Amino acid sequence: MQVNRRQFFKLCAGGMAGSTIAALGFMPEKALADVRNYKLLRATETRNTCPYCSVGCGILMYSLGDGAKNAKSEIFHIEGDPDHPVNRGALCPKGAGLVDFIHSPNRLKHPEVREAGSNEWKRISWEEAFERIARHMKADRDANFVEKNADGVTVNRWLTTGFLAASASSNEAGWLTHKFTRSLGMLAVDNQARV
Amino acid sequence: MTNHWVDIKNANLIVVMGGNAAEAHPVGFRWAIEAKTRNKAKLIVIDPRFTRTASVADFYAPIRTGTDITLLSGVIRYLLETGKYNKEYTLAYTNAALLVNPDFAFEDGLFSGYNAEKRSYDKSTWSYQLDEQGFAKRDDTLADPRCVINLLKAHVARYTPEMVETICGTPKAAFQKICEYIAETGAADKTTSFLYALGWTQHSIGAQNIRTMAMIQLLLGNMGMAGGGVNALRGHSNIQGLTDIGLLSTSLPGYLTMPSEKEPTLEAYLSKYTAKPLADGQMNYWQNYPKFFVSLMKAMWGDKATADNGWGYDLLPKWDKGYDVLQYFEMMHAGKVNGYFCQGFNPVASFPNKNKVVASLSRLKYLVIMDPLATETSTFWKNHGEQNDVSTADIKTEVFRLPTTCFAEEDGAIVNSGRWLQWHWKGADAPGEALTDPEILAGIFLKLKAMYAKEGGKFPDAIQSLSWSYLDPHEPKPEELSKELNGRALADLPDPKNPGQFLAKKGEQLPGFAALQDDGSTASGCWIFAGSWTQAGNQMARRDNSDPSGLGNTPGWSWAWPANRRILYNRASCRPDGTPWDKARTLIKWNGEKWVGIDVPDFKADEPPGSPMGPFIMQTEGLGRLFALDKMAEGPFPEHYEPFETPLGTNPLHPKVISNPAARLFKTDKEQLGGHEAFPYAATTYRLTEHFHYWTKHARLNAIMQPEQFVEIGEELAAEKGIVHGDTVKVSSKRGYIKAKAVVTKRIKALNVNGKKVHHVGIPIHWGFEGVAKKGFIANTLTPFVGDANTQTPEFKSFLVNVEKA
Numbered sequence A: 001m002q003v004n005r006r007q008f009f010k011l012c013a014g015g016m017a018g019s020t021i022a023a024l025g026f027m028p029e030k031a032l033a034d035v036r037n038y039k040l041l042r043a044t045e046t047r048n049t050c051p052y053c054s055v056g057c058g059i060l061m062y063s064l065g066d067g068a069k070n071a072k073s074e075i076f077h078i079e080g081d082p083d084h085p086v087n088r089g090a091l092c093p094k095g096a097g098l099v100d101f102i103h104s105p106n107r108l109k110h111p112e113v114r115e116a117g118s119n120e121w122k123r124i125s126w127e128e129a130f131e132r133i134a135r136h137m138k139a140d141r142d143a144n145f146v147e148k149n150a151d152g153v154t155v156n157r158w159l160t161t162g163f164l165a166a167s168a169s170s171n172e173a174g175w176l177t178h179k180f181t182r183s184l185g186m187l188a189v190d191n192q193a194r195v
Numbered sequence B: 001m002t003n004h005w006v007d008i009k010n011a012n013l014i015v016v017m018g019g020n021a022a023e024a025h026p027v028g029f030r031w032a033i034e035a036k037t038r039n040k041a042k043l044i045v046i047d048p049r050f051t052r053t054a055s056v057a058d059f060y061a062p063i064r065t066g067t068d069i070t071l072l073s074g075v076i077r078y079l080l081e082t083g084k085y086n087k088e089y090t091l092a093y094t095n096a097a098l099l100v101n102p103d104f105a106f107e108d109g110l111f112s113g114y115n116a117e118k119r120s121y122d123k124s125t126w127s128y129q130l131d132e133q134g135f136a137k138r139d140d141t142l143a144d145p146r147c148v149i150n151l152l153k154a155h156v157a158r159y160t161p162e163m164v165e166t167i168c169g170t171p172k173a174a175f176q177k178i179c180e181y182i183a184e185t186g187a188a189d190k191t192t193s194f195l196y197a198l199g200w201t202q203h204s205i206g207a208q209n210i211r212t213m214a215m216i217q218l219l220l221g222n223m224g225m226a227g228g229g230v231n232a233l234r235g236h237s238n239i240q241g242l243t244d245i246g247l248l249s250t251s252l253p254g255y256l257t258m259p260s261e262k263e264p265t266l267e268a269y270l271s272k273y274t275a276k277p278l279a280d281g282q283m284n285y286w287q288n289y290p291k292f293f294v295s296l297m298k299a300m301w302g303d304k305a306t307a308d309n310g311w312g313y314d315l316l317p318k319w320d321k322g323y324d325v326l327q328y329f330e331m332m333h334a335g336k337v338n339g340y341f342c343q344g345f346n347p348v349a350s351f352p353n354k355n356k357v358v359a360s361l362s363r364l365k366y367l368v369i370m371d372p373l374a375t376e377t378s379t380f381w382k383n384h385g386e387q388n389d390v391s392t393a394d395i396k397t398e399v400f401r402l403p404t405t406c407f408a409e410e411d412g413a414i415v416n417s418g419r420w421l422q423w424h425w426k427g428a429d430a431p432g433e434a435l436t437d438p439e440i441l442a443g444i445f446l447k448l449k450a451m452y453a454k455e456g457g458k459f460p461d462a463i464q465s466l467s468w469s470y471l472d473p474h475e476p477k478p479e480e481l482s483k484e485l486n487g488r489a490l491a492d493l494p495d496p497k498n499p500g501q502f503l504a505k506k507g508e509q510l511p512g513f514a515a516l517q518d519d520g521s522t523a524s525g526c527w528i529f530a531g532s533w534t535q536a537g538n539q540m541a542r543r544d545n546s547d548p549s550g551l552g553n554t555p556g557w558s559w560a561w562p563a564n565r566r567i568l569y570n571r572a573s574c575r576p577d578g579t580p581w582d583k584a585r586t587l588i589k590w591n592g593e594k595w596v597g598i599d600v601p602d603f604k605a606d607e608p609p610g611s612p613m614g615p616f617i618m619q620t621e622g623l624g625r626l627f628a629l630d631k632m633a634e635g636p637f638p639e640h641y642e643p644f645e646t647p648l649g650t651n652p653l654h655p656k657v658i659s660n661p662a663a664r665l666f667k668t669d670k671e672q673l674g675g676h677e678a679f680p681y682a683a684t685t686y687r688l689t690e691h692f693h694y695w696t697k698h699a700r701l702n703a704i705m706q707p708e709q710f711v712e713i714g715e716e717l718a719a720e721k722g723i724v725h726g727d728t729v730k731v732s733s734k735r736g737y738i739k740a741k742a743v744v745t746k747r748i749k750a751l752n753v754n755g756k757k758v759h760h761v762g763i764p765i766h767w768g769f770e771g772v773a774k775k776g777f778i779a780n781t782l783t784p785f786v787g788d789a790n791t792q793t794p795e796f797k798s799f800l801v802n803v804e805k806a
């Protein structure tokens, strides 16, 4: 659901009278036409949810980039979703800094490997990363998979590799993680719920 | 949460204990303030520190960390002695009147059946007396001394105001006020909402902290009521959803249990978990277990799950014990683990005893990091001086670091504390070559699958059988995965109530979990999510914020599990005869034929008022449990046990049983517990409003707001130690030390506990050796490697330290 900000304002123009902008004493049309629209004209507005605490505040993300093939879209502003029944437009100091999380200088950009004993990262391709990780997994699984326990009961488990699942990834990622780990026989699967 | 964030505004009393909502859940906390302004509600805070929440409270009382059960048991004692609780509710909707096994006993800190060697209980006496039909006996006159409520009275009799003061350090007068505030909401038309978070869970007795509060909510008649309930303010944005999906060692999606090796066959497994009723005429919803399980197997294995192969039962691994993170890092430390994946998770910072965690990771062959950020876990092998003093060349672990998208760069649903599945939309492209988690998992899985197909290997069956019918196998789409979670009909499903009609036609998305079958004709990845993506489309994407009742129930905003129900157990908001306890907060009512209302009724739709069916439909006797039967590890009633590192060195109630007798403690970790002689101060870790965990130290704005690591100590302790505000101090436990600035504060006061003075040291957690904030020490260098006996949640909130000027 990507609402173009201009359409949004057109739709809401009547309803804006009761909003904060009007409360601050601006004539809404004037404020929108002269100030807000200038920057937001080119922006796309996307609904999302704050990924920090479990209040689940609604947010509106404003990005530049029109979806054209070679134009990367980039978010330049985030604010609370005024329609959201819980946060009604508010964000706390954590959520207020979200745009800096997205653009953190510490965002990872490429697959890398740190070789045994080495003191540095080496950039690798996704293909190499998948290949090497799958090799490690297969070697470990084939060597240590337990088909039957001491009593002869079929147990089909793999205990020598484990998986720590995320706390902010989506349900959909979580479901695929479940399928991935359990089909391999993993039991050391845990998430942040305990910690 | 049984209720949800906006519903807090309906409370008459808000008790914040084991949390600091104003700081950790700031926007949700606005609804507590709304209750104060709109409902003239009172807000009380019970905490070792005078927190930001306390600063806006009507009443604040201090408490020693780790002693909440004592205070809450004292409240139960007060309610039962004064009779100020909802007696009609308690008799009708809880197991107060049920009779307990004559051999059940409690003596000197231990319940019947304790095995000291195994540190666990034989729980066979933790049961009801049964009649010839196998139903629990009850005595509605409550005269029988074996009635649950009579045993409870006897159990809490020891928790006098004097004992509360002795153990908790909470002055008697303050405790009396707390009791009076809470007892006022025992009236049928008043409710209390307790807001708690990790301050209750992160203890060796964490689950029982929460249970004690839940028992108070039952006695007050607050379960099922708008403005009541049990409201866990969960720590992370989707920890609710990822738990719902069963990403825990011995869990399956929808709170089903992973089979163990004690259930070698499907029949043995289903007969163990398909609940049998303990009272006549109950809904006993877990009787549907086979429908949930078989539908899950169909979602996992597709056509490979057949009646003949027990729906693929052998394709699932069978456990011998739980491999929770404490257990698994203990194994890793002992060199028994070769590979580990960390997906958006930073155990070096998040787990207790950081030095043990780093030593454990150093023994792996390979470590795979999937994360949007450069975490400390990904660079655990780098030397950062005092903050991470490792010998890089000796660490032979191969570390792969794979960049993932973050929330802003993907579609999907996350579940907030109120159980709302809120869909979100991608607003930007991923940086560099980052991929989504499903793309990365697919990349590795498809490689493995091809290797097994080509080369063979151990038990390729489950790998080859896994259902993977995504349009682009390398790029499973959120919509495809979400539809799988909801589930679909694999054959036409005739509607048993309306001949000629169908619940769903073959291939259609299921309307809800009532359509699930145990004959392989339905597939559903997570039964409690059934209804989230129906034939009518994505219900989680709904954004209608209208609130027709004024109670804040917004049924058209996103979708809540189960069945879009906003307040769980809402049948209990009415008396047995169907009239609401409080007209002003009517959630559902009987219209002569069925239950209807502003919320989805949590009951059999056509079961009339006055029937014997209890409102707690997931329970075998239909009742809320003041006596927990065999469901808890350390006892059916809560009991105070000291933290594993106690500043008292004893337990004033039973000196022979000091700490949780059922908690697991590994030998090497036991040796790393400190005593109160060398480490005299009670320490607790916590969060600040400007930061989220170890993430926001990577975000400039947050790093500017709180740039540097600090610890909080009271003025009296500071004076004793010659520490002044702004000094650098060294805080040490038996496991290591951190250095940080001292904030000397009036907000932490020494408490008089069991005849001695106890100081608290407050330790915010947000710093580390990666990020854009000032580099700091990992606070969890200090915390002990011991967990709750039920959940294995580590005891981050109660341990011992020493403090010196650095």
Ligand code: SF4
Pocket (backbone or CB within 6 Å): A050, A051, A052, A053, A054, A055, A056, A057, A087, A090, A091, A092, A093, A094, A095, A096, B024, B025, B026, B027, B028, B692
């Ligand atoms: S903005 Fe603050 S209160 Fe809202 S979800 Fe994010 S962290 Fe929680």
